[in-house]
Amino acid sequence: MTFLNFLISGISLGSIYAIIALGYTMVYGIAKMLNFAHGDVIMVGAYICFYAVSRFSLPPVVGVILAMLVCTVLGIVVERLAYKPLRQAPSLAVLITAIGVSYFLQNSALLLWSSNPKVFPAFFTTESVDAAGKTVTKNGIQLFDGRLNISYVTIVTIVVCIIIMVGLTLFTAHTKMGKAMRACSEDKGAAQLMGINVNGTISMTFAIGSGLAAIAGVLLCSAYPTLVPTTGSMPGIKAFTAAVFGGIGSIPGALLGGLMLGVIEIFAKAYISTQLSDAVVFAVLIVVLLVKPAGLLGKQVREKV
Amino acid sequence: MKKLKLNQTTRRNYLTYGLVILAYAILQIMNGSLSSSLKGMLVPICAYVVMAVSLNLTVGVLGELSLGHAGFMSMGAFTGVTAAVALQDLIPAAPLRMIVALIVGAAFAALAGFLIGIPVLRLNGDYLAIVTLAFGEIIKSIFNNLYVGVDSSGLHMSLLSDNTNLEEGGKLIIGGPMGIGGIQKISTFTAGFLLVMVTLVVVFHLVNSRAGRAIMAIRDNRIAAESVGVNITKYKMMAFVTSSALAGAAGVLFAMNYSTIVANKFDFNTSILVLVFVVLGGLGNMLGSIIAAAALTILPEALRQFSDYRMLVYAIVLILVMLATNNPTLKAFFGRFKPGKRSGKEAA
Numbered sequence: 001m002t003f004l005n006f007l008i009s010g011i012s013l014g015s016i017y018a019i020i021a022l023g024y025t026m027v028y029g030i031a032k033m034l035n036f037a038h039g040d041v042i043m044v045g046a047y048i049c050f051y052a053v054s055r056f057s058l059p060p061v062v063g064v065i066l067a068m069l070v071c072t073v074l075g076i077v078v079e080r081l082a083y084k085p086l087r088q089a090p091s092l093a094v095l096i097t098a099i100g101v102s103y104f105l106q107n108s109a110l111l112l113w114s115s116n117p118k119v120f121p122a123f124f125t126t127e128s129v130d131a132a133g134k135t136v137t138k139n140g141i142q143l144f145d146g147r148l149n150i151s152y153v154t155i156v157t158i159v160v161c162i163i164i165m166v167g168l169t170l171f172t173a174h175t176k177m178g179k180a181m182r183a184c185s186e187d188k189g190a191a192q193l194m195g196i197n198v199n200g201t202i203s204m205t206f207a208i209g210s211g212l213a214a215i216a217g218v219l220l221c222s223a224y225p226t227l228v229p230t231t232g233s234m235p236g237i238k239a240f241t242a243a244v245f246g247g248i249g250s251i252p253g254a255l256l257g258g259l260m261l262g263v264i265e266i267f268a269k270a271y272i273s274t275q276l277s278d279a280v281v282f283a284v285l286i287v288v289l290l291v292k293p294a295g296l297l298g299k300q301v302r303e304k305v
Numbered sequence: 306m307k308k309l310k311l312n313q314t315t316r317r318n319y320l321t322y323g324l325v326i327l328a329y330a331i332l333q334i335m336n337g338s339l340s341s342s343l344k345g346m347l348v349p350i351c352a353y354v355v356m357a358v359s360l361n362l363t364v365g366v367l368g369e370l371s372l373g374h375a376g377f378m379s380m381g382a383f384t385g386v387t388a389a390v391a392l393q394d395l396i397p398a399a400p401l402r403m404i405v406a407l408i409v410g411a412a413f414a415a416l417a418g419f420l421i422g423i424p425v426l427r428l429n430g431d432y433l434a435i436v437t438l439a440f441g442e443i444i445k446s447i448f449n450n451l452y453v454g455v456d457s458s459g460l461h462m463s464l465l466s467d468n469t470n471l472e473e474g475g476k477l478i479i480g481g482p483m484g485i486g487g488i489q490k491i492s493t494f495t496a497g498f499l500l501v502m503v504t505l506v507v508v509f510h511l512v513n514s515r516a517g518r519a520i521m522a523i524r525d526n527r528i529a530a531e532s533v534g535v536n537i538t539k540y541k542m543m544a545f546v547t548s549s550a551l552a553g554a555a556g557v558l559f560a561m562n563y564s565t566i567v568a569n570k571f572d573f574n575t576s577i578l579v580l581v582f583v584v585l586g587g588l589g590n591m592l593g594s595i596i597a598a599a600a601l602t603i604l605p606e607a608l609r610q611f612s613d614y615r616m617l618v619y620a621i622v623l624i625l626v627m628l629a630t631n632n633p634t635l636k637a638f639f640g641r642f643k644p645g646k647r648s649g650k651e652a653a
Contacts, residue, residue, distance in 0.1 A: 036577075082624055082628070085628055085631070085632065086627070086628070086631050088631075088633070089631035090631075092364070092370070092584050092588070093584065093627055093630070093631050095580075095584075096580070096581055096584045096585070096623065096627050097623075097624055097627045097628070099577050099580075099581065099623070100620050100621075100623035100624035100627065101620075101624065103616060103619065103620035103623065104617065104620035104621065104624065106616075107616040107617040107620055108617060110613075110616075111613060111614070111617065233573075237438070237442075237573060241435065241438070241439065244435050273450075273465055275446060275449060275450045275465065276446055276447070276450060276464075276465070277446075278442055278443075278445075278446045279442070279443040279446040279447055282438075282439035282440075282442045282443050283439070283443060285435070285439050286436050286439050286440075289428075289432055289435060289436060290424045290425075293428050293432060
């Protein structure tokens with residue numbers, strides 16, 4: 001039963017990684033750049049939601065929507081100001097700019113919201129009145145006489161992840177914008193010749209990725225409720241490795257990579273050592289890359305001579 | 306007498322040597338009038354300069370991206386300092402002990418680079434970036450949980466918890482998350498300067514040799530290089546191992562300047578910081594790396610008057626510099642002043 005508990009919390013953590021990894025993988029697929037500022041967009045989303053709910057006492061749903069809106073706008077603005085002028089520049093220059101944006105977001109957050117950790121409110125609780133007339137706050141359901149404990153956050157996270165995955169798969173497969181995205185990631189020049197607005201498509205990708213990052217931020221902070229300006233950086237790095245793990249540029253790959261990374265991390269924490277869990281996660285990544293260099297679901301690109 | 310004619314590369318290398326020696330001489334003469342905060346930064350600047358030059362060998366000359374250069378620095382720092390502490394009684398002379406520590410640190414970092422290189426450098430593409438990123442994180446968590454002690458019967462190691470069971474009079478060197486404490490600060494600015502010079506000599510000689518030309522051939526066109534018989538893996542390995550060994554030595558220099566050192570000091574952000582030096586200084590341009598490393602290490606200090614805003618200003622400066630240096634209009638404008646460069650051929 002403990003195994004099942006660990007598996008479920010692993011899948012929940014993995015779902016969060018998967019949602020973050022989507023932002024990396026979509027941007028990489030289309031703009032061929034590693035957006036290192038993505039992890040910090042998560043942090044911004046979490047802060048917006050935190051302030052909306054705990055300071056202005058808005059309902060959580062409004063808080064999440066507000067966070068998504070702010071992050072979407074932030075993603076578009078950052079892309080327009082910092083990345084668009086560098087479309088033709090070497091990829092390392094864009095990488096350094098992304099790092100600059102990441103520092104910028106972290107330090108703005110530090111100035112705006114200070115480095116004091118904020119305790120993220122618990123959204124997913126139910127209140128019921130027990131036999132003695134006391135109000136009991138529950139944050140999860142218990143199965144098998146309390147041996148299996150599933151928190152509501154876990155359930156919501158997994159459901160949200162599934163909805164996003166299905167939605168995004170349908171979006172890229174069937175809508176006009178989705179097709180434009182796939183065309184751009186295949187060949188930007190040819191896509192432009194076919195009348196696709198490449199710049200608009202790239203902006204759209206950043207918008208979607210950043211909006212998803214806001215959701216991921218809220219979910220992450222619901223599960224691990226300490227919020228500081230550097231909250232996003234480590235999950236950001238891990239989600240990036242998850243994207244590589246599953247095959248960067250591939251949406252199902254991001255899901256698979258994220259889930260596997262989450263499960264491995266929780267299992268390593270539970271069965272090997274809490275402190276060495278990161279080492280185990282990254283060691284598995286290295287092994288996978290050696291066996292399958294393109295990632296689990298990545299496309300092996302043939303080399304033309 | 307025949308006029309001494311030097312080609313452009315050699316001239317550039319001598320210019321680099323000359324400027325470094327000049328900077329050292331000026332700083333030594335001004336030693337009395339330097340502010341104490343700047344004085345304290347001289348050794349870290351030397352360490353970062355070595356880091357930047359060595360990373361430039363991987364990124365600029367070999368053309369592979371490394372996102373975990375701080376991992377090698379960490380490897381060098383911890384092994385080198387351990388050696389220095391363990392040999393404290395055996396080698397009383399500080400400069401000699403420093404040299405031994407530098408060699409040990411460089412050797413272990415080279416070993417790590419070699420072990421990573423064996424599988425990864427056979428692959429093509431950005432794998433080195435991901436694997437070095439992973440390596441940096443792994444090294445950080447291992448050194449955060451490693452306990453090493455020394456007593457009369459030799460070195461003792463244990464992972465996760467302190468099971469070194471030292472004898473009477475033994476000494477715990479690496480204390481897990483506490484890192485190494487009580488380091489004798491034997492790094493001096495002169496040692497840093499000498500390490501920078503050694504690094505430059507090694508890198509310039511490697512780049513201007515047959516091996517160096519092979520390495521640059523791989524960077525420019527791997528397939529063409531392979532087809533004329535260049536052993537890709539061997540030369541990639543040569544550049545990468547040299548780069549990691551130098552990073553290890555830089556780690557020793559850096560660590561020996563502080564009384565305590567923890568593994569978290571060498572994290573992803575440090576790797577990125579060094580990468581920023583390299584890209585800002587110009588890929589393959591060692592003098593640029595040196596200037597960028599020195600300037601950007603001093604910059605947060607110089608921005609002290611902005612106090613809370615200094616890292617924000619740093620970020621903005623970074624973004625603006627990247628935007629300005631890659632702006633086609635500005636590039637064409639400056640291209641006109643460069644003699645010998647065809648201004649029409651700016652497209653990359």
